[in-house]
Amino acid sequence: MNFSRLAVTRPGYGYNGLLDWRHDELHPADDGIYIMDLETGDHRLIVSLDELAHIDPEESMRGVKHWFNHLLFNPTGKRFIFLHRWHAEDGRSFITRLCTANADGSDLFISSLKRASHFIWYDDSHILVWGVGPEGPGYYIIEDRTDKMEIMGKDVLTRDGHCTVSPDQEWTLTDEYPDRDNYRTLILYKPSDNLRVDAGYFYSPPELAGEIRCDLHPRWSRSGMYVCIDSAHEGTRQMYILDVTPVIENM
Numbered sequence: 001m002n003f004s005r006l007a008v009t010r011p012g013y014g015y016n017g018l019l020d021w022r023h024d025e026l027h028p029a030d031d032g033i034y035i036m037d038l039e040t041g042d043h044r045l046i047v048s049l050d051e052l053a054h055i056d057p058e059e060s061m062r063g064v065k066h067w068f069n070h071l072l073f074n075p076t077g078k079r080f081i082f083l084h085r086w087h088a089e090d091g092r093s094f095i096t097r098l099c100t101a102n103a104d105g106s107d108l109f110i111s112s113l114k115r116a117s118h119f120i121w122y123d124d125s126h127i128l129v130w131g132v133g134p135e136g137p138g139y140y141i142i143e144d145r146t147d148k149m150e151i152m153g154k155d156v157l158t159r160d161g162h163c164t165v166s167p168d169q170e171w172t173l174t175d176e177y178p179d180r181d182n183y184r185t186l187i188l189y190k191p192s193d194n195l196r197v198d199a200g201y202f203y204s205p206p207e208l209a210g211e212i213r214c215d216l217h218p219r220w221s222r223s224g225m226y227v228c229i230d231s232a233h234e235g236t237r238q239m240y241i242l243d244v245t246p247v248i249e250n251m
Contacts, residue, residue, distance in 0.1 A: 026053075026064060027049040027053035027065075028048070028049055028050060029049075029050035030045065032045055032047050032049045032050075032068060033045070033046055035103065035104070035105075046101075046103075046104055046105030047068075047105045047108065049066045049067070052084045052099070053066050055108070058095075060086070064087040065086060065087050066084070066085070068082050068083065068084060068085070069083045069085055070083050070118075072119070072120075073103070074121045075121060075124050076124050078124070079101065079102055079107075079124075079144065081119060081121070081127060082099055082100075083096050083116060084098075084110075085097075096115060097116070098110070098111040098119070098127075098129065100144050100145065107145070109145045111142060111147070112147045113132070113133050114133070115132045116129055116130070118130050118161060118163055120164045120165055122141055123169070125143060125144045125145075126142065126144065127141070128141055128163055128165060128172065129163075130160045130163065133149050133151060134149070134151075135151045135154060137160075138152070138157065138158070139152045139153055139157050139174075152172070153172075153189055153191070153194065156189065156196045157172075157196065159176045159177065160177070161174040161175040161176050162175055162215060164218065164219055166248075167222060167224040168224055170190065171189065171248065172188075172189040172190075172191065173186075173187070173188060173218045173220060174218065175187065175217070175218055178204040182203060182204045182205070182206055183201045183203055183204065184201070184202045184203075184204050184215070185200075185201055186199045186218055186227070186229060187199065188244060188247055188248075190251060195251060199242065202216060202229070203233040204232065208232055215230065216229045217229065225243065225248060226241055226244065226245075227242045228240070228242075229242065
């Protein structure tokens with residue numbers, strides 16, 4: 001992927017100071033998503049920005065800049081997910097489509113879920129994602145290459161966050177953006193019991209806002225008994241390990 005493009009469209013997602021080689025083009029045909037062989041270094045373009053701009057185009061896509069964010073392979077590496085985004089009329093916000101494709105860029109699919117945000121592959125053919133679906137905003141489990149979707153944690157998980165799933169798929173881990181007192185909540189959720197456990201509250205220094213903010217970005221250990229987060233509640237940006245065994249083993 002061309003990271004210099006991201007530095008222009010989303011300052012927090014690229015390398016500051018690099019010139020976008022297609023700065024004046026809204027959706028170039030020779031830029032987009034690349035795949036690279038890590039052993040040989042061979043790489044090629046597999047999905048172009050121009051290609052996406054011409055698939056089921058919306059009126060809002062005309063005359064504005066397009067880009068891609070958040071690429072992620074499924075567990076077997078056969079398909080990947082990404083966000084297709086373009087600037088809204090106000091020039092500050094953006095509009096998003098959730099897309100999946102084979103590892104070579106073929107069999108491209110655009111989900112009907114609106115305003116997709118953070119996501120994780122739930123398994124090889126299902127995705128857990130925050131967006132707006134048939135039951136309004138929330139976390140949805142959607143089936144890849146179909147419009148089948150089911151809300152998860154309705155009225156329990158009510159705010160967007162950085163979600164991930166435990167190795168045994170029994171628990172969902174996510175966070176929230178700062179509340180009115182600048183605290184971020186770390187959340188464990190058990191879908192089978194519709195059980196939410198707030199595992200911690202972490203102060204977010206107000207001076208670390210916007211592109212330099214420190215989101216918790218929680219993630220599981222391979223054992224499923226520990227959680228790693230990013231936080232600045234002690235004054236500097238650090239990584240912390242939390243033992244969630246008491247929750248996992250007693251709930």
